[in-house]
Amino acid sequence: MKYTRLSLQDLKDLEKEFVEFLVLNGIPADDWERLKVKDSDKVEDIIDQFSDVIWESVLRKTEMVEHRRRDKLTICRVAKGELVTLLIRSSDRDLDFTKPEDLAKVLKDIDKHEVSIHNDKIEKPETEQLFELLQVGFYISKDPEYVKLLDERKK
Template sequence: MKYKRLTKEQFEALHQEFTTFLATQSIDKAEWDKIKTDKPEVAEQELDVFSDLIWEGVLTNANYLEHFSKNHIFLFHCQEKLIQSIVLKALDPEVDFMKQEGLQWLSDNLFTDTVEIHLGKKDYEEERYAAIFELIKQGAILSDGQLYLQINGIIQS
């Protein structure tokens, strides 16, 4: 397995896609039920292969990631050969970016000495998908890039 197995909830949400995946291998419901009972190791392999296919699709389309913690916001732009980052750090320990008030505080204080902004750029040390998946495992979530683009636009002007 290249990534990680989808959760039960994720499999349930992707039930139709999984059914189609099995059908491409000429496995219908009756055959799948038989495989689960008689050959659980084969069923496990099928679940793993499907999970990897889903992750590949997600990672292929991943262009922006965000990771919020109490005092930090990490914004990533995942390009083909490199990843760019913007890290925002609140120097006021009372600020909590996990709450709406923290984001409002950031908006009001972005260019004050209570916010550190760090820009980064790094070539992928490993394959692109593996690097993005590692960020997701650490808590980053897929994003439409709106916040990254807004902050980057403000910084660049």
């Protein structure tokens, strides 16, 4: 397995897609019901394969992830074999980056805050790099303000 298995709730939410996955892999409903009773190892393998397909699909569409802590915001974008990391900190201890209203204040007046950017070459597939970031607490972001910040501060 390349990624992690989807949770039971994820599988329930993706039931339609899972049924399509089974059909595409030549497993009709009757065969699936028999497998669930007679071959739990095969069932586990199929669920793992489906999980990888879903993760791969999501990760291929993902360009940017973020991680917020009270005292900092980290934004990462993976593209063309490179990991671009933008770190924003504030000396204002009253600001909390986990609060949307405080984050909006910081982004509106970004020049009053400490901003650093790092470019690192990655040796693994971009999807795997993104997955590793998700595993350590980042989450997918599509915030256009972040894209603008990254583009403005490219090295």
